[in-house]
Amino acid sequence: MTEEKYIISSCVISNSSVLKNNEIIFSCNDDDLHSFLISLYHFIKTEYPKFYKMDNLSKLGFLASEILIKDEETVKKYKPGEIGIVLTNANSSLDADEKYFQSVKEIASPALFVYTLPNIVIGEICIRNNFKGENSFFVFENFNAAFIQQYVRDLFGNNIVQLCICGWVDVLGENYKAALFLVSKNKAQNAVLFNEENLDRIFKTV
């Protein structure tokens, strides 16, 4: 039997609410997604000017990752190459694609074009935290807990990662949802088993 893995932290952002480890830490009824993301950025008191140039998908993923690993000392125990990120969503980078193509009608913007790939959000999280390990981005119609737990379990089992951020980050227009999970071999306080049932349960909390 394979060794158990644990979800040692989770962050879900959806419906104007933010949950860390199943508890609401922030909610606000801003008019639009962009204002909501800016409000959340101010709320978590992070100083990271690069945040402002990100597209909404990267902003959402970045904020979720900041909340996910805040106060998680275990992150510092591993080498950059031992920490992996596996993300998924339904709409790839279509939100940024539409905005970029609007710019083409005037003058094509390289600052927008660079966000027309879904894995850029992984790059942003890696740059912020100096994570250099395994990274991949998959597209599914719906959150696929079965695949995520199988794939990430293999990454641990094959000794490819020692710590892994995985989950879902999706934005299209005003529709958005992020659900990130910090997965470890070591059980921490309040950790739950890394399995399909727990992934689905946490994903659906908001």
Next chain:
Amino acid sequence: MKDVFIISDNILSPLGNTSAENFSKLKDNISAVKQHNNPSIADEPFYASLFDAGMHFIHEDNTYTYTKFEQLLVASIQQALQKGDVDPADKKTLLIISTTKGNISLLETEQCNKALQKRIALTTSAKLVADHFHFINQPLIISNACISGLLGILTGMRLIKNNHYENVIVAGADVISKFILSGFQSFQALSKNICKPFDKDRDGINLGEAAATVILSSYKRTENDIKVVSGSVSNDANHISGPSRTGDELYQAINIAMKDAKLNSTDIDFISAHGTATMYNDEMEAKAIASAKLEAAPVNSLKGFYGHTLGAAGLIESIISIHSLQQNIVLPTKGFEEHGVSKSINVCTEIIHKPLQNFLKTASGFGGCNAAVIFSKQ
């Protein structure tokens, strides 16, 4: 862990409809990159490798339901399935689709609304392609910038090694339209001629369109089937649109792949590099190759033949290199004349005939991602 073999492959490019045809064109030093003057894609003339306008890739009654992107995938998978006995409808068979932009060109001609968003969604294309072949497993879609194709092969290898599937069909494609061309243009990343990887006068990339497919299996069909031995992915954690200045992270991926394959630097007979012919990419790759002590291994980039085919690139370049391995021929780097990177790597300038056993394939992309995979003879 069990071995993983490549039991069939296909390249569908402007150079030909089969891998054999493509390989033979490359041996004859024929490039698909040429100047195009197409106002629907760009105001100025540009160099790229493109299919003729209006081409159809599958000849069936329902082709109208498939976009060019989907037709390319279907045609390439169909061709690859002709060899071997893999049944898409088997529950032990999975389809992986690798692409960066899929149907994004629809944004250029259609009214943007919910229906269009659904039509552009990669899951819609994947479902159409999977249904065409009656796959019963939901296809896996990888969209990880320019490493997508190579990551598809690596993911397929892992899924087989970890006993989740017996056969994995990995198909990749991208179509060049105004969306993509204008983006690379806005970065001033496009070459004004056929690109010159690793050359001192290199001035950027060419773009290309193509599809390619490999079929991976847990058991070999012939003694010639090449093995996918090992691989690794890393992130530069440096910049979203510029590569690492040190090459340390690509080196990290190469190093892990070589260790897992239990190979030394002298065992790597050649390297199929990403070699986009941009200043920074080629310099970064040269540093990584030198860090891995692979300076002596012949290196080629195939971008001068195909341009950068994005989601198909890692697949096409792996397939050409697999045929190189089988035929004991290393192909040259088209466009390269004078050494133009800071490390003395061995850029291949003419066809080399010698016994080959293993090769290394690398790829890097936006978002700081790198991948390295090792392929070997049995």
